[in-house]
Amino acid sequence: MPHANALYGPLDPAPDAGYENAPPRMGFFTDTSVCIGCKACEVACKEWNGVPESGLDLLGMSYDNTGALTANSWRHVAFVEQPRRAGLATPAFEQNPDGPAISPATAALGALTSVDTGTNPGLPTGSPGAAARMSAGPQPEFLGMPGAQPPGRGTGVEERTDFRWLMMSDVCKHCTHAACLDVCPTGSLFRTEFGSVVVQEDICNGCGYCISACPYGVIDQRKDDGRAWKCTLCYDRLGAGMTPACAQACPTESIQYGPLEELRERAATRVATLRGRGVPEARLYGDDPNDGVGGDGAFFLLLDEPEVYGLPPDPVVTTRDLPAMWKRAGLAALAMTAATVFAFVGGRR
């Protein structure tokens, strides 16, 4: 019978799924501090896995024209433009007619675009206010509107800002406690010996349950074939001892692939180094085996709050509460029975 951590808490998923002598759990460590936004990972993933085209349009979301992880985009490079106070003795761009950055305003506009990704739900539009706050970054009071005048005219040098660009290659998290896998009613989603989570496309019947269950909004349904698709951690390559296509293609080693234990150690060192060099906002996301999903197989080093990158701040696997849910359903079922019995025997005939 299931043990205490079957639905929640730290766990090594492959042996738990029944593999004997499973290889070490493999995963990704995506260090966003060295991502240069080249999108080689997106391209390599599409090439290797034969992922269909996901709509070709300009979205107005900085250099991000993919928009989101979908069934047709298994890697997604996020781009966030944030104005920052320069913090220098000489104001930024002193001789140039630059005014306050308009990044928050353009981000607000970028929230309203969409493109037909060929998937469902694909890329829903967003809330402009939240987008503006994303781009405003650590200075929430700063929400510039595009002015009618050329930038900088009529504003002093003190209004000028420096700028930072956050880039992050997002991917399926291959959770320790994967809600998509738990709720799949056909057994199409399964745990591999490497601890990753993979959809079997010959089994999936497109019920869509995994899509509502994923706390990260990763898995998605293709419109033309009706099935759910997501990153497989290149299961076919792993079996042959190869590195997943995205990690192989990454020119800056922002995407690192390897045994999860080793990656976690490397990530902890990297955060310490960055903080030591004066980047206090560097933090790890999804590395903790005690978090709401038991730790992610693919975790990240971020330079801002998770939600800025489109990640949930504190995801919890929905099946953690499943025993309590069944209990409540049982009580409700008893209440229904009692109500019926009362109705038929309770009163006069």
Place this chain on the structure above:
Amino acid sequence: MTDRPPNEPAGARFREFQDRVDQAVGQRQHGRGRGHDGEQLTVPVADFTSYYGRPVLKPPVWKHDIAGYLFTGGLAAGGALIGAGAQLTGRPGLRQVGRWTALGGVTASAYLLVHDLGRPARFHHMLRVAKLTSPMSVGTWILTAFGPAAGVAAIAELAPRLPEHGLLGFVRRLAPTVGDVAGLASAVTAPALATYTGVLLSDTAVPAWHEAYPFMPFVFGGSALAAAAGVGLIAAPTAQTAPLRRLAVVASTIKYLGGRRMERMGLVGEPYRQGRSGRLVRAGDVLLGVGTVAALFSRRSRVLSALSGAALVASSVATRFGVFEAGMASARDPKYTVVPQRERRDRREGRSPAEKGT
């Protein structure tokens, strides 16, 4: 939110951007609090961010088939329970109505469930496994047990139309017993059928659905009984409907108590109170109240019985679609995902909510 056609010319989109910016500025100047989604561009309503304001979750891909199934599945379950109650207390007219309701409901359910699949031809892949962690798998097996039993029970009601002699005569004599056993079997599985759907919706990352898990099975169970009682009030002989009036009262009470807790869930419960989903939920509540009260006064009037029954059925439809839509709204707005999770994390880490960074 605008669903724009794909590959629309960029110029049109830019003009629309400009309009929206102008609109937002104009509204701010007039001091009105409603911009896009009731939110002003420049004044944060709630201090939350998300990547380009887009949903963190993928909104469910379930179509209205599933909202419809929540209703028809519940109706079938309620019908089976009423059929069994009538069977055991000697009310043949009501028994017939209950059994036909169960068969009709479960047939519609099967159609809606298969139709909603991305690959309908693969519906039988549900039968490959039985998984307690997947409410949909559990539901599949509940339906597999309930459906045939409800079918046999209803078809057994046709026995009196068979000839009295020969092989068919034998079937005719056997049918009532078989029907009774099948009717009881369907009634045994019925409460599970009506309440597991609460777990089905709750076992998702959708905030309004997940957080409502303690209440949703009660809402669905109560609503199921009310709907089936409604059909009985419409179709059964008035002399046999006394239990239905009691049932309507108890069922409404169960549904009302559960629903009230659900609607008062704070920020996460907002979609049950606001917008289209909120209106549907409220319509469900009002119709349930009206239907129940009318049912109590309808003892002598066939017309009032039917009207109260119709209100009860309509209430169930509105409730199911309301809850379904609330989940959609809840997944589409990143506010419901980000704000409660941040609060939870900050509480755990002992940080004040305003504090940013690690």
